[in-house]
Amino acid sequence: MALRLPSLKTALFQTHWFLGITAGMVLMVVGVTGGLLSFQDEIMRALNPGVLTVAPRPEPRPAPAELIRRIEDGSGARVLALNLAASPGRAVRATVSPPGAPPQEGGGGRPPRGEPRYADPWTGALLGAPTGDGFFRTTRELHRWLLAGQEGKVVVGVSTIALVFLSLSGLYLRWPRRALNLRTWFHISPRLRGRALNWRLHSVIGTWVLPLYVLMGLTGLFWSFDWYRNALFDLTGAPRPAQAGPPRVEAPPRVETPPRVEGAPREGAGGASRGERGPRPAPVDIDRAWAAFLRERPDYGTASLRIPSPGQPLRITYVDADPAHEDARNTIAIDAADRVVEHRRYDDQPLAHQLMGSMLALHSGRYFGTVVTVLMMIASLIMPLFGITGIILYLDRRRAKRAAAGRPRRRVAAQAAE
Template identity: 50%
Template sequence: MFKNAIFQLHWFFGITAGLVLAAVGVTGALLSFQQPLLKAFNPGVLSVRADGRTVLTPEELLARVQAAQPKRKPVSLSLSGDPSEPAKVGFAPEPGAKPGPGGRRRGESRYVDPYDGRLLAKPRGEGFFRTSMQIHRWLAAGEVGKQIVGASTVALVFFCLSGLYLRWPRRWLDWRAWLRLDWAQKGRSFLWHLHAVLGTWLLAAYLLMSLTGLYWSYDWYRDGLYTLTGKPAPDEGPRRGGQAAGVPNVSAGSSSAASVAEAFRAFHAAVPSYANVTLRLPEKPGQTLEFSYQDPEPAHERANNRLELAAGTLAVVTHERYADKPIGQKLMAGILPLHSGSFFGLPGLVLFMLASLLMPLFTVTGWLLYLDRRRKKRAARAAAAAVGDEAEGDDALLIAYASQTGTAERLAWQSAAALRAAGQRVRVRPLAALDATMLSNTRRLLLVASTFGEGEAPDAARAFLPNLTGGPASLAALRFGILALGDRHYAEFCGFARAIEIRLRRQGAHALFDTIEVDDGDPLALQAWQERLSVLCGTRVHGDWSGPAFASWRLVERVCLNPGSPGAPVYRIVLRTEEHADWQAGDIAEIRLPAAGQTVVREYSIASLPQDGRLELLVRLVRKHDGTLGAGSGALCQRMPIGSAIALRIRSNPGFHAPADDRPLILVGNGTGIAGLRALLKARARAGRRRNWLLFGERSAAHDFHFDAELRALQADGFLERIDLAFSRDQPERLYVQSLLAAETQRLRAWIDEGAAVYVCGSLDGMAPGVEAVLRAELGTDGLERLAAEGRYRRDVY
């Protein structure tokens, strides 16, 4: 609940304050290199020719400026230690000048050639940067704009902290989980990845920018910083220098103008070298002379030192050096360099400029994510309205599915779509989300249930039957219909669906129609289900129940991976198609092949990713007792020549897809089961998810370690944290993959406690039951069922 509230606030402020921060960021980037840019645009103004000329003395320079501008009063003189830079003279505000921001009247500053005293032209581009600063500070909208920028800056602090909280990875000590950007991602995943990972890269810069930016937004914040650092706030009123009676005024154009030369001689005596110096000329008789200067190599552009000389005697009154200040006062003196990044030198300035320039990226990606989420929510609301997912209404249909490979889930949604089109109100739920109490409040239930292996429930639905015993004893108000999916090659054909029917009937529920059992996707049985739905809703329902169409693929490569193995040959089969094909790790390739006068579909786990540009299978050549070859393996491994056309379709298998998050993954398999595990590992590596543990078993290490070089490379690159191998024929005592797991129960428990999911791929005979026995012994029956219900125990076994 708390995390959801933080998320809602994050996106709400993001689509509002984000627009302001985008403008502030772009203008901030423009201001980062303001002075170098102005200097480049203004040769002869912000840079002067030395050519062996002699620099005028300060008093000569002031005298020539005063002669050129007799009606204006100089109040400051700035000199540079660089002979190629101009001097600068500040003039007092002219009478009647309008106050600027903050209510103060400001005079004009002009650049001066230090060699002849000429007033130089006003630099081009100053107006542009002045406007940029006004937008950056207050959106060029006065006090109202200042408050908007201030509030948006506070929002930026919230974005930094809430974003850190929202994306905190499970493996928070692994820097890759924080900082690795995966350019292979697409769509919404890529937008979120870009938003989150780049935000992490720049989080420290944004946090420092915002915390220092508030200095110019709120007086109370600025005063608090000065109080915290022990530095008195600067006097914003008129300068109040000390005055000694009878001491003459030391200013340009006065009778004692020559005292400027004496003042600079006193300054040079105290400060032998400098990068630049500014003398603020006294405004009243007897005021001290104040020099502000920087060392030859200043820490940053605001690392100023201050020297005050007594009027008349020119004795040192105060000499404050930046290097001698406490750290807090250094930070306050450098608040602008901290804000711009120049406090950390050129690398910091470049980093902060890029961070500012990237600010609109977060606004754009945030908006796109928001609009995508809004569109999906709107579509979900529309779908819910069409389905009739209301809490009241006895005629609302509940469709539940129990799916191992995705077929039952697909048929459940197809049924819902057909019923919606016929005017029915429908809701769809996974069977694992139902319990006896929910069923007691349901009037009509349609159940699409797969049976896995020898009469077993799909992994995610294993806890359903035990949970029925914990609710009301009677389900007399419930009417149900079941579509049972199975394979008659197994002794317990449709065993799980039959067990559900028996339990529901025992608890008083009544069948809407006889259970329809589907043998290996039998189209006639699916047509019967469609007819039952038509009777149920009183009108003809339509829909395509046949699944995706077969496409034409071509056999382009076939390699035996285990010559010399004591076991049957295993072939790596490579297929390509000219049509668009897409799949996820864990999906199934269904291949239609002619065999003995009939057409058969055998299924194979896909061992590659779409990004590989090919579909790879791992097929073991099956030889029957009579010596004949298996229909599918015989055709793929031997009979079909390279270049042959193959009818293939890809079936989504969401029950074996990789986790969407970065939780640890324990992959267990044997034999050709490495195919599905390989695809999962490749997908995890592309996503930068490194906590993967593989336990693999085969006959011989010398011949049957399929994809060994690839797996070792993944381990060397850090994407496979651990590999445990069991080669049963390499030692006198047989060693199997379940034995490896039993020897690592402490590690197994630790990984599961950290949220790991267990994926098992391979043989249903021996390996899969053996692995489950180890898990049950370590976790207990309830623990294993809970793991399955949470989607953390998944199997693709055959």
């Protein structure tokens, strides 16, 4: 007997409902938490006047080096990075070394991950911990890896692939006979009840949010899988973050050591130490480098500078006063001689490179403006609608199948009784 394979529509339908009742459980959590994160910055500023925002003052703000000194005196920790805003009403965000962290040395070692502190931009006084920070941190970890580390990250990644499949297969499965009739695509009758209502909610609203879900899925995979992220970098030719790091500092020219004369003192015994290779490289003067940055870009919006190791330039990542979006970041590097050794402008990059640098803005919708961000938030928050209606439709279908299978048995039993 020949094996009969299911049709494409049947196979897609079976896969659709299976992923819906499995990965759909994860997607409901990921969707709601993503919606809650959509306007995190705005909510945090509204909840924390006096911590994230300050009252402007007429006197000029101190230079970055003095501000760093005051923050270090107040926190008892070393400042690793500083985020400054051109707006006088925004607090300074300082990243300080965690307790017990070793001092940062020169070379290629990775700097320690710091802890955020907020400070007054005039006095450097610490402003306390912002309300809601713990809630949003937990929400973000739940959104990205279900509070389950690497295993949760993989589960979220697989579920994100399922989201793209569910969106596209759902469009195929509900494709109407009268495809040009807009009412078929977008109308939900208020008179519908029961299974018919659940089906219309699932299919029609699913059509509305389909492009948003596909965008969420394709951009969300950027953080889930290395192979996907690397493939995007290879496809676009955009520099990877490691390639976009500090400019390489050339090693000083090697000095040949003359042959030792018999009887002359050995190195380390009255002579130069064996490990000594010349004077240490001059560190960057933070204030002079900041002044060079202001000469180059006086109209910045926000700027983040990381304290460099000796011999490394000061790198400042900044956003213009009127950026294309909040993640349209530019990078400038200034060496110890106050020279601009590198300046990468967002607007000067190819479109593919801009998109790779704007992945979070694409994922949240901020790349397209406030209206699309709001739509992405709503689409995320209603993701449980599709899980719930899908499960109800699945259970209704199973109930109908069991009822249909029971009718012939009851008919045979009735005939036998006669």
